[in-house]
Amino acid sequence: MxxxxxxxxxxxxxxxxxxxxxxxxxxxxxxxxxxxxxxxxxxxxxxxxxxxxxxxxxxxxxxxxxxxxxxxxxxxxxxxxxxxxxxxxxxxxxxxxxxxxxxxxxxxxxxxxxxxxxxxxxxxxxxSSLEVLHTALELDNLGNKLLVLRIIEQIRDERSVMVLEKQLLKTERSDSILLFRLQRALDILKGRLDGKLIERAERIVDEAQIAYQNNEVARVKLLVDEALGLDKHNANAYFLLGNLSMHLEKQYEQALKQYQYAQKFGFEGQEEINFNLGTALLFLDRLPEAIEHLGRAAVLGRSARAYY
CATH class of the missing domain: 1.25.10.10 (Leucine-rich Repeat Variant)
Structure with missing residues (x-):
């Protein structure tokens, strides 16, 4: 096997x-x-x-x-x-x-x-509902861990605190993305971050996504600014800004920076973020880096299909 x-x-x-x-x-x-x-x-x-x-x-x-x-x-x-x-x-x-x-x-x-x-x-x-989420944190797939952490943040059940603290202790110091999201989840569960404000920011990003689909550039920027005012580490907001810069404004350097922020703050779609980073790098003629990210996206895509 x-x-x-x-x-x-x-x-x-x-x-x-x-x-x-x-x-x-x-x-x-x-x-x-x-x-x-x-x-x-x-x-x-x-x-x-x-x-x-x-x-x-x-x-x-x-x-x-x-x-x-x-x-x-x-x-x-x-x-x-x-x-x-x-x-x-x-x-x-x-x-x-x-x-x-x-x-x-x-x-x-x-x-x-x-x-x-x-x-x-x-x-x-x-x-078993919480057990499912806690068990999923033990698996290898980073994207899945990040998604699980988002749900744990939303449920905000104190039974998850000890599980997250154990995960934090055994996570490699070099795994900066996972460390950041584990600490963020703990801060929400312990009340150091306002979970309701973070939820509100996510709903605003959802509105911005609809505006993006309608090519409403100014409205997207306005909504994303509002969301980041509530949650400055909102990975989805940065990812959407990256899409806006790359696909609607053709500002590839700016898109690259936004995607890098999204990745740093734990954007859950690891296949997608690596593909978009690779695409932005291709437009900037940074071929070796582009190949690295696109290759990573391809591997993650195959793993995800096998995983589920």
């Missing part, structure tokens, strides 16, 4: 995959009520609002296909559907929900949905 296979097997075990066959899903009723008309009045697409409502009704009626349909909804293109699917799944109180919610909390494109996934993991009330 290769190292990647061993890591993948360990992660599967941590998620409780070997236990799934022993659990019978009986969906508990969800207290929250979602009315399609209410969603429509706040500007939600009629079809999306109806589908969200159906998800709630599906579980409340005890439909035995409920979990399967919720699992599919977690991959839906519509952010609102993914958000509510994660919210409902947190109320199921079943071990089956740990794996899909962990994936949402780690990998969903929307910060709002990742937050909901992390909160639902905590709301499950199953000790």
């Amino acid at each position: 290769t190292r990647v296979e061993r890591v993948s097997t360990s992660f599967s075990y941590a998620l409780g995959l070997t236990l799934l066959g022993y659990f019978l899903l009986v969906p508990s009723k969800v207290v929250a009520q979602e009315d399609a008309r209410t969603l429509i009045t706040v500007g939600v697409n009629n079809e999306v609002a109806t589908r969200v409502t159906e998800l709630y009704r599906l579980v409340e009626t005890g439909d035995q296909t409920g979990f399967e349909q919720l699992n599919r909804a977690l991959k839906d293109p519509a952010e609102l559907i993914r958000y509510h699917a994660a919210k409902i799944m947190g109320g199921l109180k079943t071990m089956l929900a740990v794996k899909p919610l962990a994936k949402v909390a780690l990998h969903d494109a929307s910060f709002k949905v990742r937050m909901r996934g992390a909160q639902s993991l905590y709301e499950l009330g199953i000790a």
